[in-house]
Amino acid sequence: MKKGTEIQPAEGKLGVLTPGMGAVATTLVAGVFAVRNGLAKPIGSLTQMGTIRLGKRTEKRIPMIRNFVPLSELEDLVFGGWDIFEDDMYAAAITAAVLERQTLDSIRAELESVKPMPAVFDQSYVKRLNGTHVKQGKTKMDLADQLRKDLQDFKTNHGLSRLVMIWCGSTEVYIKPGSVHRSVERFEKGLQENDPGISPSMIYAYAALSEGVPFGNGAPNLTVDIPALIELAKNNKVPVSGKDFKTGQTLMKTVLAPAFKARMLGVAGWFSTNILGNRDGEVLDEPMSFKSKEVSKLGALEYILQPELYPELYRDFYHKVRINYYPPRGDNKEGWDNIDIFGWLGYPMQVKLDFLCRDSILAAPLVLDLALFMDLASRAGMSGIQEWLSFYYKSPMVAEGLYPEHDLFIQLKKLKNTLRHLEGEDLITHLGLEYYD
Ligand SMILES: NC(=O)c1ccc[n+]([C@@H]2O[C@H](COP(=O)([O-])OP(=O)(O)OC[C@H]3O[C@@H](n4cnc5c(N)ncnc54)[C@H](O)[C@@H]3O)[C@@H](O)[C@H]2O)c1
Numbered sequence: 001m002k003k004g005t006e007i008q009p010a011e012g013k014l015g016v017l018t019p020g021m022g023a024v025a026t027t028l029v030a031g032v033f034a035v036r037n038g039l040a041k042p043i044g045s046l047t048q049m050g051t052i053r054l055g056k057r058t059e060k061r062i063p064m065i066r067n068f069v070p071l072s073e074l075e076d077l078v079f080g081g082w083d084i085f086e087d088d089m090y091a092a093a094i095t096a097a098v099l100e101r102q103t104l105d106s107i108r109a110e111l112e113s114v115k116p117m118p119a120v121f122d123q124s125y126v127k128r129l130n131g132t133h134v135k136q137g138k139t140k141m142d143l144a145d146q147l148r149k150d151l152q153d154f155k156t157n158h159g160l161s162r163l164v165m166i167w168c169g170s171t172e173v174y175i176k177p178g179s180v181h182r183s184v185e186r187f188e189k190g191l192q193e194n195d196p197g198i199s200p201s202m203i204y205a206y207a208a209l210s211e212g213v214p215f216g217n218g219a220p221n222l223t224v225d226i227p228a229l230i231e232l233a234k235n236n237k238v239p240v241s242g243k244d245f246k247t248g249q250t251l252m253k254t255v256l257a258p259a260f261k262a263r264m265l266g267v268a269g270w271f272s273t274n275i276l277g278n279r280d281g282e283v284l285d286e287p288m289s290f291k292s293k294e295v296s297k298l299g300a301l302e303y304i305l306q307p308e309l310y311p312e313l314y315r316d317f318y319h320k321v322r323i324n325y326y327p328p329r330g331d332n333k334e335g336w337d338n339i340d341i342f343g344w345l346g347y348p349m350q351v352k353l354d355f356l357c358r359d360s361i362l363a364a365p366l367v368l369d370l371a372l373f374m375d376l377a378s379r380a381g382m383s384g385i386q387e388w389l390s391f392y393y394k395s396p397m398v399a400e401g402l403y404p405e406h407d408l409f410i411q412l413k414k415l416k417n418t419l420r421h422l423e424g425e426d427l428i429t430h431l432g433l434e435y436y437d
Pocket of ligand 1: 019020021022023024025082083084085096119120121122126129131167168169170171172200201218219220244245246247248278279280283359360362363
């Protein structure tokens with residue numbers, strides 16, 4: 001008899017709350033409503049479309065992931081959130097201009113019923129935006145208390161069993177962890193004293209963790225990736241994960257770079273540029289918000305290529321990332337990569353990649369999966385950093401002293417092995433010798 005982890009059943013309704021109700025959040029919510037109404041399929045979502053192999057290949061046991069682990073059903077999700085603009089989900093989705101009007105109109109009433117709560121906002125953290133739908137409070141602790149009340153009220157008013165929060169707000173300016181981020185005690189003192197080092201996204205994360213609500217971070221801001229909030233997550237037994245959804249260019253990077261390394265091909269340079277014209281692009285046009293994104297986007301290659309282990313192949317490779325705000329493209333981003341590689345005897349070659357993607361179409365299913373998996377983690381008694389969800393992030397959070405795993409397929413194996421582990425199934429190592437004995 002296999003023994004897995006005890007997981008509380010996914011009974012009742014799950015509230016999915018997003019600070020930020022812009023392009024990504026509206027595409028998620030409209031998408032789930034469209035799927036629930038039989039208008040479309042949840043393509044791109046591992047929890048909805050994916051399978052998991054169990055046992056030996058000869059056993060042919062390959063259930064759907066959603067039938068293997070107890071996840072909330074799409075019918076049981078209730079959406080809400082906060083934004084600095086008053087637009088409901090329908091109006092916000094029209095502004096985001098990701099999905100066709102016809103699709104939005106067919107679920108209009110449902111979308112209109114999702115209205116943003118007033119946000120916690122500070123323009124010094126997102127310089128390009130200025131909204132009026134914001135909370136007032138004397139101290140940052142007051143604001144955190146108002147958010148906690150929002151969480152309690154949302155749960156009661158909608159008759160929910162559980163909540164999960166995923167940051168879908170704008171990218172905040174780059175900051176380095178400082179002394180106020182070092183412990184819960186210092187952080188709480190900082191909230192009382194309005195320490196400028198505490199950003200709005202951190203206040204949301206603090207409120208969520210204080211209420212026992214799992215928190216995932218879809219943007220590159222530090223947010224929950226600071227010792228104080230990791231400590232709070234541990235104390236309150238709440239799962240956290242982040243940062244920065246891995247959607248377009250970095251997704252491709254973390255597929256191609258492991259391939260070059262697997263074949264011991266050298267990389268001399270990797271130049272990545274993007275044009276995009278949505279509000280995210282406008283925010284990222286500001287140098288300090290771009291800096292947060294740049295740091296997040298640059299990290300992956302260093303870790304995958306390991307130049308310290310392979311100096312002849314990857315020492316001094318030149319890596320540049322550019323993002324240019326170009327309004328005509330809207331949410332339909334174009335990401336170009338020029339990769340200079342070298343092979344046998346050092347002969348140079350080039351790879352050119354042009355990904356004409358849709359930012360929010362790639363991001364929305366990740367938010368859905370994260371909401372469902374973070375809730376699963378919570379019901380399975382997992383707390384603190386959820387490294388198994390690195391699969392979804394450009395800049396995965398890891399325990400202090402560990403380096404993050406960026407290779408997409410190692411991340412997927414880690415995720416699926418975690419699910420097998422939870423259900424008491426054998427982990428899959430791909431050794432395979434047993435088939436030939
Ligand atoms: N789409 C992708 O592929 C992708 C990938 C990785 C990361 N992200 C990140 O996800 C986030 C959302 O992206 P998007 O395209 O939806 O951007 P968006 O600009 O369309 O939406 C962000 C929303 O957050 C709101 N906001 C800003 N600060 C807030 C605050 N303090 N509280 C509440 N609301 C706040 C804004 O008003 C806006 O409506 C961004 O940080 C982006 O960098 C997106």
